[in-house]
Amino acid sequence: MTAQEKLIETIVSRYDGEVGMLISMMQDLQAESGYLPVDQLRRLAARLDMPVSRLYAVATFYASFRLAPKGQHEVTLCVGTVCYLKGAGRISQRIQEEFQVEAGGTTTDGLFTFQAVNCVGACAVAPVMIVDGKFHNGLTPESAADILRSLPAQQDAALGEDET
Amino acid sequence: MTVLSSERLGSPADLEGKRRQWRERSRSCTKRVRVCIGPGCLAKGSLALYELFNQAVAEAGADVQVEAKGVGCHGLCERGPIVIVEPGEIFYQRVEEPDVAEIFRETVVGGRVIERLLYEDPDTGAKARTAQDIPFYKAQMRIALGHSGLIDPTSIEDYIALEGYAALAKALAAMTPEQVLAQVERSGLRGRGGGGFPTARKWRSCRNAPGQPKYVICNGDEGDPGAFMDRAIMEGNPHAILEGMAIGAYAIGSSQGYIYVRNEYPISVERLKEAIQQAEQLGLLGQDILGTGFSFDIRINRGGGAFVCGESTALMASLEGRPGEPRAKYVHTVESGLRGKPTNLNNVETWANVPAVINRGGEWFASIGTETSKGTKVFSLVGKIENTGLVEVPMGITLRRIIEEIGGGIPGGKAFKAVQTGGPSGGCIPAEHLDTAVDFDELTKLGSMMGSGGMIVMDEDTCMVNVARYFLNFLHAESCGKCTPCREGLAQMLAILDRITHGEGRQGDVERLEELADLLEGTALCALGKTAANPVLSTIRYFRDEYDAHILQQRCPAKECRGLFRYEIDPEACKACGLCLKDCPVDAISGGKKVPHVIDQGKCTRCGTCLDKCPFGAVLKV
Numbered sequence: 001m002t003a004q005e006k007l008i009e010t011i012v013s014r015y016d017g018e019v020g021m022l023i024s025m026m027q028d029l030q031a032e033s034g035y036l037p038v039d040q041l042r043r044l045a046a047r048l049d050m051p052v053s054r055l056y057a058v059a060t061f062y063a064s065f066r067l068a069p070k071g072q073h074e075v076t077l078c079v080g081t082v083c084y085l086k087g088a089g090r091i092s093q094r095i096q097e098e099f100q101v102e103a104g105g106t107t108t109d110g111l112f113t114f115q116a117v118n119c120v121g122a123c124a125v126a127p128v129m130i131v132d133g134k135f136h137n138g139l140t141p142e143s144a145a146d147i148l149r150s151l152p153a154q155q156d157a158a159l160g161e162d163e164t
Numbered sequence: 165m166t167v168l169s170s171e172r173l174g175s176p177a178d179l180e181g182k183r184r185q186w187r188e189r190s191r192s193c194t195k196r197v198r199v200c201i202g203p204g205c206l207a208k209g210s211l212a213l214y215e216l217f218n219q220a221v222a223e224a225g226a227d228v229q230v231e232a233k234g235v236g237c238h239g240l241c242e243r244g245p246i247v248i249v250e251p252g253e254i255f256y257q258r259v260e261e262p263d264v265a266e267i268f269r270e271t272v273v274g275g276r277v278i279e280r281l282l283y284e285d286p287d288t289g290a291k292a293r294t295a296q297d298i299p300f301y302k303a304q305m306r307i308a309l310g311h312s313g314l315i316d317p318t319s320i321e322d323y324i325a326l327e328g329y330a331a332l333a334k335a336l337a338a339m340t341p342e343q344v345l346a347q348v349e350r351s352g353l354r355g356r357g358g359g360g361f362p363t364a365r366k367w368r369s370c371r372n373a374p375g376q377p378k379y380v381i382c383n384g385d386e387g388d389p390g391a392f393m394d395r396a397i398m399e400g401n402p403h404a405i406l407e408g409m410a411i412g413a414y415a416i417g418s419s420q421g422y423i424y425v426r427n428e429y430p431i432s433v434e435r436l437k438e439a440i441q442q443a444e445q446l447g448l449l450g451q452d453i454l455g456t457g458f459s460f461d462i463r464i465n466r467g468g469g470a471f472v473c474g475e476s477t478a479l480m481a482s483l484e485g486r487p488g489e490p491r492a493k494y495v496h497t498v499e500s501g502l503r504g505k506p507t508n509l510n511n512v513e514t515w516a517n518v519p520a521v522i523n524r525g526g527e528w529f530a531s532i533g534t535e536t537s538k539g540t541k542v543f544s545l546v547g548k549i550e551n552t553g554l555v556e557v558p559m560g561i562t563l564r565r566i567i568e569e570i571g572g573g574i575p576g577g578k579a580f581k582a583v584q585t586g587g588p589s590g591g592c593i594p595a596e597h598l599d600t601a602v603d604f605d606e607l608t609k610l611g612s613m614m615g616s617g618g619m620i621v622m623d624e625d626t627c628m629v630n631v632a633r634y635f636l637n638f639l640h641a642e643s644c645g646k647c648t649p650c651r652e653g654l655a656q657m658l659a660i661l662d663r664i665t666h667g668e669g670r671q672g673d674v675e676r677l678e679e680l681a682d683l684l685e686g687t688a689l690c691a692l693g694k695t696a697a698n699p700v701l702s703t704i705r706y707f708r709d710e711y712d713a714h715i716l717q718q719r720c721p722a723k724e725c726r727g728l729f730r731y732e733i734d735p736e737a738c739k740a741c742g743l744c745l746k747d748c749p750v751d752a753i754s755g756g757k758k759v760p761h762v763i764d765q766g767k768c769t770r771c772g773t774c775l776d777k778c779p780f781g782a783v784l785k786v
Contacts, residue, residue, distance in 0.1 A: 020503075022485030023468050027427070054486075061487035061644075062468025064427045080389030081584070081620050082546045084634055090772065118471065118638060120428050121392035123546040124204035124241030124553060135207040142776055 007032055008043045019048055023058060026065060035066040063104075063117075072154050073112035076130040077103075077144070080119025083127040087140065091127060092116055094141035099148060111153055172447035175455045176333040179324070179448075186325040193231050195272055196250040197221075200313065201234040202400055203392050204241025204553065206431075209261075213245055216264040220272075230272055236312035236400015240300050241553040243283060248313075253294040256281040286550070286572065300570055305532070306556045307540045308356075308516040312400030317435055320442040323403040329448050331522035335411045336456040339522075341371070344415040348518070350526030352538035357383055357474070357511030358586070358615045359691075360537075360604040366508055370498040371416045373506035378418040381502065381509040382409055384425040384432065385479060387471040388587030389638065391618035393542040394512035396554050398425065398432035401516065402439035406449065406462060408518030413460045416508055421462040424479050427469045436464055471588075471642035475690050476501070476509045478644065489646045490690035511616065513542055533559030537603040541617060547584075548623040550575050557602065564598040567621060578623040581722075582706070586615030588635045588642075589695035591702025592628060611702040613695075627724035628707040629714055633661040635699035639692065650693030653684045657700065665725045669715035674704055723785040726770050730786050733774075735760035737782035744774035744783065 001009070011028045015021035025044065030036055036059055045052040059065040077095065079088045092103065095114060101107045103116040112131075122128045125137035129144055136147055173179050199205075199214040217232035224230060238246045243257035249271045256267060259281060270276045283292040285299070292298045306312075315322035323329070335344050349364035370378060382405060386394040398405065409421045425432050440462050443449040451459045470488050472478045478488040480502045501507025517539060521529050530538050537559040543566065546552050550572030557566060563583060567573065574580050582592040591612030593600070600606050604614045622631065640654040657680050660673050681697030688694045704711060713719045720728035733744070733753075738760040745753040745761055752768040755761030763774070775783040 020483060020485045021465070023482060024466060027466055027468070057487050058468070058485070061489075062427075062470050064469035081618070081634065082390045084389075085547055085620070085622065085626060085631075089634075117428060117469070118387070118642075119389035119391070121203045121386070121395040122207040123390055123392060123544060124244065125207045126546070128207065135209075137207060140776060 004040060005043060008040065008047055012044070012047050017048065019050070022048070022055070023062070026055065026058060030065060035069050038067070066113075068106070070113040071106040071110050073132050073151050074115070074130075075112045075148065076115045076117055076120070078118075078120045078122070078126070078128045078130075079116045080123065080126075082123040083119075086126045088127040091129070091139055091141045091144045094145055095148065098145055109153070111151060112148065172445070173454060174447070176337045179329060179333050179454060182321075182446075183324050183327075183330075186321045190322070190325050193229050194251055195228070195230040197230065197232045197267070197272060198235045198248040198250070198313070199232065200236070200238050200244060200246040200248075202237025202241070202244075202312070202554075203395050204237065205244035205246055208244050210245035210259075212261060213247065213259060213264060216261060217247075217268065220264060220268040224268070224273070228273060233316045234318075235315060236317050237309070237396040237554050238295070238313040239304070239309070239554045239556075240283075240295075240298070240551060242551050248295075252277075253296075255283060255292065255295050255298070257283050300551050300553070300555075300572065303561065303565055303570055304556055305540050305558050307520050307529075307532075308397060308404075308513045308542050309554070309556045310401055310404060310516070310520065312396060315401070317400050317402055318438055320403060320439065320446060320448075323401075327523060328403055328519075329407055331519035332407050332410050332414075332448065333454055335414055335522055336454060336458050341415045341417065344411060344522065345371070347526040348415070348521055351521045351529035352526075352533075352536075353514065353517055353521060353529065354537065354604060355511060356513035356517070356541065356616065358589070358613065360614055363510060363514055366498060366510070367412060367416050369496065370418075370506045370508040373499045375499075375504075375506050377420060377505060378416055379502045379505055379507040380409055380413045380416060380418045380421045381479070381483070381507060382421065382423040382515050383474065383476070383479060383509055383511045384423055384429070384436075385467050385474045386426055386429070386512070386616065387474045387642075388616055388618045390546055390584075390620045391544050391587060391616055393544050393554060393617045395429050395432055397512050397516050397542070398429070399435050402435045403443065404516040404519055405436070405512055406439055406443055408515035409462060410449065410453070410460050411518050411522055412508065412510070412515065414458055418508070419459050419461065421460060422483055422502075423462060423464045424467060424473070424483060425464060426467040426473075433464060433466055440464070470644070471638075472644045472690070472692050475692055478690070479509065480507065487644070489644045490692070492689055513617070534601060534603045536605055537614075541602065541614065543617045543619040545571050545619050545621070547621040548574055548578065548626070549621040559603055560601045562599050562601055563593065566602070566619065567598065571621065574621065574623050576623075578625065580621070581624050581626055582622045582628065582631075584612075584620040584622065584631070584699070585618065586613035586698070587618050588638050589613065589691065589698050590615045590618075591698045592622070592631065592706065593702070594706040611698065611705055613698070625722055625724065627665075627720050627722035628703040628710050629661065629720075630665055630722075630724050632700045632703045633658070633665050636661055636696070639696045643692065643696075647687075647689035647693060649684050649687040650689065650696065653680050653688070653693070654696055656680055657684075657697070661700070664711065664714045665720075665728075667714065667718040667725070667728050669711075671715065673715060674708070674711050678704065726772075729770075730765060731763055731768060731770065731772070731774060732784050732786050733761050733763055734782045734784055737780055739780050739782070741779070743777045743779065747773050747777050749773060 106113045247256045247259045353363040354360045473488040478490040482488040542556045645651045723729040752764045
C-alpha cells in the first residue's frame with residue numbers, strides 16, 4: 001500500500017467508513033495534504049463507493065475546501081460585519097492590489113494564500129487578520145500590508161501545524 | 165486535558181458524592197487566578213498570560229496554595245485580556261505579560277490591589293475593584309453564559325462542582341419525559357437561533373412523530389458575521405450544551421445527538437470533543453447514563469464554511485455528507501429530518517438554557533423577561549461601541565440601556581445612527597426606536613428580528629446604503645443557488661445597490677429594490693432568501709434620505725462611498741511634512757517645505773492613502 005492509499009484508509013476507518021462523515025473525511029484529507037489532490041479524491045470516492053462527482057460537488061460547495069496547493073503562508077482576513085465597518089474592505093482591496101492576489105487565491109510566487117472569511121468571532125479586536133494562526137488586531141490597510149511584506153519566504157515548503 | 169480521578173458514576177447518588185468531593189477540594193484552595201481565554205482575550209494573547217501564571221504557581225512552591233485557571237468569556241472583551249484574582253474577585257483588565265509577576269507578588273501572595281490594572285470609569289474616573297462595580301455588568305443577568313468565566317471549560321470536575329449535570333440526574337431519576345416537556349413548556353423558552361419557535365412545541369412534535377430512531381442536533385454553525393455568542397458558550401461552558409442535549413434527548417426519546425460546529429471555530433470543536441470524552445468517561449453520556457437505563461451519544465461534525473448550513477434542512481444535508489442545500493419545508497424536520505427520521509434541532513444557546521430550566525423550574529425561567537419572550541438573551545455587542553463584548557440581558561430590556569448603559573455609548577464623541585440586529589437577515593434600527601424592548605415580537609415589528617444575537621452598532625460615519633450593500637453582497641455570495649429567486653434576485657438587487665453606491669443610481673431604483681424584495685420574500689425556498697431583503701428594506705424605511713442623496717445628488721452623506729465625497733487638506737492643520745505627498749499613488753498632491761499641501765481634485769482617485777498617512781488629522785472628507 002502506498003503512503004497515499006494508507007492515508008485514505010486511515011481517514012476512512014477513523015469514521016468507520018460512514019458516508020455521512022464525508023465532509024469530515026475531506027477536511028482531514030485537506031489538513032494532511034494542504035489541499036484536496038484529485039488522485040486522492042478519486043481514491044476516497046472509490047473507497048466509499050460513490051462517484052467522484054459527488055466529492056467534487058462537496059469540494060466546490062463549501063468555501064473551506066481547496067483544490068490547489070496553498071502558499072507557504074496562510075493569510076485569512078476577516079471581512080465580517082464588524083471588521084468591514086472598521087475598514088476590512090479597504091484592507092482587502094489594498095492586499096489584492098499590492099500583492100496581485102484574489103480572495104481564495106495564492107500569490108504567483110507562492111508566498112501566501114489569501115482568504116477572506118466571514119467573521120472569525122473576534123469582533124472585539126476588529127479588524128482582524130490571521131497569519132499562520134497568529135492574530136493581528138486593529139489593523140489598517142498600511143499595517144496589514146506591512147505584515148505581509150515582511151513574511152519570510154521559506155526554502156522548503158515544510159510549514160508548521162496551524163496554531164490557534 | 166484534565167486527567168479524571170474518577171471511574172464511571174453508576175447512579176445519581178454517585179454524582180452527588182463526587183460533587184461534594186470536588187467542591188470540597190475546590191474550597192480547600194482559597195487563592196485562585198482566573199485568566200480569560202474566551203474569543204476576545206485569546207485574540208489578544210491571553211494564553212501566554214495563562215502559561216506565565218502557571219509558571220509562577222509552579223515556582224512559588226508548596227507553601228503558597230494557588231491555582232491558575234483558564235476560563236471562558238467574561239464578556240468585557242474591549243478591556244481584555246481579563247484576569248480575576250480570588251479571594252476578593254479582583255478584576256484586572258488589559259493585563260499584559262510584564263504584569264503577571266506583579267499580580268502574583270502583590271495581589272495573589274500579598275493581598276494588595278494594583279490600582280493601575282483596575283477598570284476606570286471613563287466618565288467619572290472611579291476605579292472598580294470587582295466586576296459588579298462596573299456599569300457594564302450591572303444590568304446583566306447570566307443563565308446561558310452561566311459558569312463561563314468561573315469554570316475551567318476543559319474540566320468536567322469544575323462543572324460538576326457547580327451543580328453540573330444535576331439537572332440531567334434530576335430529569336432521568338425523578339421526572340418522566342412528559343414532566344420534562346411540561347417544565348420546558350412552562351418556561352416559555354423559545355429558540356435562540358433566530359426563529360424564536362417555542363422549544364417545547366418543537367420537542368413535543370418530534371416526540372410524537374412516528375419513526376425511529378429520532379435525532380437531536382445542536383446547531384453551532386454560528387454564521388452571522390459579527391456574532392460570537394455561541395462560540396463563547398461552546399468554548400466557555402461546553403458541558404451545559406451536552407447536558408441540555410441529553411435532557412432534550414430524554415424528553416424526545418432519542419439516543420443519538422449531533423453537534424454541528426462551523427469550520428472557523430477550531431477551538432470550539434476541541435473543547436466540545438474533550439467535554440464529550442470526559443462525560444463519556446464518567447458515564448454521563450453513552451450507555452446506561454447514571455444507571456438509569458437511558459443511553460445517549462453525541463457526535464461532532466465540522467461545517468465546511470457555508471452560511472446557508474445554519475438553515476436546518478441545509479445543515480442536515482451537510483450532516484449527511486452532501487452540499488448544504490435546503491429543501492422546501494412542507495414536511496417539517498421534526499417529522500422527517502436527518503436521514504428522513506424525526507429530528508429536533510436547536511441552537512447552542514437554547515440547549516445551554518435547558519439545565520437551568522430543569523434545575524430551577526420552568527416557573528422561575530418564565531418569571532424573567534416579557535409576556536412572549538422569556539428568560540435572557542446573549543448578544544454580541546460590537547461595532548462602533550465603547551464596551552465591545554458579550555452581554556447577557558433579561559428579555560424586555562430596552563436597546564437604549566444595552567447600548568448606553570452596558571455598552572457605554574459611541575466612542576469618539578460620534579453620534580449613534582443605527583443598531584443592526586438579527587445578522588444578515590435582520591434589519592437596522594434607528595435612534596428613534598432605541599426605547600424598544602428587546603423581545604422577539606417587538607424587534608420583528610420594527611422590520612428587524614432577534615436573530616441569533618448579533619448587535620452591531622453604527623455611528624454617523626457609517627453609510628446605510630453601503631451597509632445594505634454589504635449584507636446583500638454577503639448573502640449573494642452565500643446563496644446556495646438552488647432556487648432562482650434567491651440566486652438571480654439577489655444578483656439583481658446587488659447590481660442596483662452597486663450602482664447606487666458608485667454614484668450611478670437611477671430614479672426608481674429604490675422602488676425596483678422594493679419590488680425585488682417583495683418577490684424574494686414571497687418565492688424563495690428557504691429563510692436565507694426569504695429574509696435576505698430585510699437589511700435593504702429596513703434601511704430604505706429608516707434612511708430613505710441617504711438613498712436619495714446617493715441617487716439624486718451623487719453624494720454619500722456619511723462620506724464612505726468612494727467617489728461620492730472628496731478629500732481636502734486643511735491648510736491650518738497641515739504641517740507640510742510631505743508624508744501624503746510622497747505616498748500619493750497618482751501624484752495628485754503638491755506643496756513643499758513649510759507650504760501647506762493641496763490635492764489636485766482632477767487627478768485624485770479618492771483612494772484615501774493621504775487620510776491614512778496624515779499624522780495630524782489634516783486630511784478631511786468633504
